[in-house]
Amino acid sequence: MRYITILLFVLTTIAQAEVTLVEVIKSENKMHLLDGDKVIKSYHVAFGGQPQGHKQQEGDEKTPEGHYTLDYKKEDSSYYRAMHISYPNAEDRAQAEARGVSPGGFIMVHGQRNRLGWLAPITQRFNWTDGCIALTNDEMDEFMTLVKIGTPIAIRW
Numbered sequence: 203m204r205y206i207t208i209l210l211f212v213l214t215t216i217a218q219a220e221v222t223l224v225e226v227i228k229s230e231n232k233m234h235l236l237d238g239d240k241v242i243k244s245y246h247v248a249f250g251g252q253p254q255g256h257k258q259q260e261g262d263e264k265t266p267e268g269h270y271t272l273d274y275k276k277e278d279s280s281y282y283r284a285m286h287i288s289y290p291n292a293e294d295r296a297q298a299e300a301r302g303v304s305p306g307g308f309i310m311v312h313g314q315r316n317r318l319g320w321l322a323p324i325t326q327r328f329n330w331t332d333g334c335i336a337l338t339n340d341e342m343d344e345f346m347t348l349v350k351i352g353t354p355i356a357i358r359w
Contacts, residue, residue, distance in 0.1 A: 221348050224272065224311075224355040226335060228253050228265060233311075233335065235348055243348065245341050248326050250333035254359060257289065257333055259298055260306030265333050265357065266294070272311070272353045275346065282313030282339040283346055287355055311335045311355075313342035 219237040226233045228249055235243040250263035257266040266289040276284040290298065290305035298305035312334055314322050322338040330336070335357075337345060 219348075221350070221353055224349060224353055226265075226355065226357040227359075228267070228357065229359050231329075233337075235345075243344070245337055245345070246326060248331060248336040249329045250331050251329055253329050257294070257306060257309070259301070259303035261332075262306070263332055265331075265335060266290075266309060267357050267359060268294075270355050270357070272349060272351060272355050274351055276310065279310070279312060279316075281310070281315055281334075281336075283342045284310040284312035284334075285346065285349065285351075286310050287335075287357075306333065309333055309335075311337065311342075311345065313337055313339040 219240075219242040221235045221242065222238055223236045224233060225236055226247070231246055231248065233245045233247045234241045249265040252263040253265055255264055256268065257264040266287070268291070270291065271288040272285050273288045274286045276286060287309045289309045290307055294305045314325065314336065326336070326338060
């Protein structure tokens with residue numbers, strides 16, 4: 203009975219919390235949902251195949267670093283549900299233009315590739331995306347419930 207009470211307390215606390223920041227720490231393959239300074243949920247995540255460093259151009263398999271916004275949800279993705287990250291920002295576009303390359307884009311927090319969610323226990327052990335941030339499908343459902351459009355996301359090494 204005590205465990206049920208604790209579980210209900212935890213679920214109620216999460217439900218009452220408001221995610222004010224999504225913090226991503228690439229060097230640890232971690233994503234934290236914060237309400238102020240309090241971590242209310244943490245996930246193990248996967249990134250692009252070349253995770254270290256800031257995304258410089260399309261096709262470099264890097265996940266951007268910096269401060270962005272989660273600006274819209276996409277339910278008809280090639281992956282199980284997705285929320286778009288506002289990369290590239292003006293600075294990203296200017297730096298890419300100075301190098302004569304495309305900055306890339308369409309960077310998302312998303313679930314597993316459609317019809318392959320059952321592989322998540324394996325795929326989430328590797329950095330397998332083209333620069334996105336991947337969760338399991340169950341985690342993606344929770345993420346989409348807890349995180350509102352307009353929530354800031356801070357990504358760092």
